[in-house]
Amino acid sequence: MKNSYAKALSQFEKDYEVLSKSFLECLENISSKDVNSYLFSSWCRFSFHTADFGWGKPVWKSITNEKIPNSVTMMDDEEGDGVEAWVHLDEKQMCELEKDSNLQAYMDA
Known part of the structure; x- marks a missing residue:
């Protein structure tokens, strides 16, 4: 995981998905009515x-x-x-x- 994020930071435009995927999943869970955040x-x-x-x-x-x-x-x-x-x-x-x-x-x- 560290290697993926470090690489993505050095090639941000190319690996934007690596950086945003976890964040977007978290936002999806937080906005769910089934999850108490x-x-x-x-x-x-x-x-x-x-x-x-x-x-x-x-x-x-x-x-x-x-x-x-x-x-x-x-x-x-x-x-x-x-x-x-x-x-x-x-x-x-x-x-x-x-x-x-x-x-x-x-x-x-």
């Missing part, structure tokens, strides 16, 4: 708390107000020793998640 993204270690654009360090950070259904975005917490998770689920799924005993152990810590 969840998007996870980690923004950890991006140093959002130390960014200074001339107004000083931020006192709070967040992702955009654009809520992507069934998605989780993780970021370092302010102290730098934990992780915040921005979770976007429908109400029923969120209620089930909040009842999970494994998750509650982390939330109470």
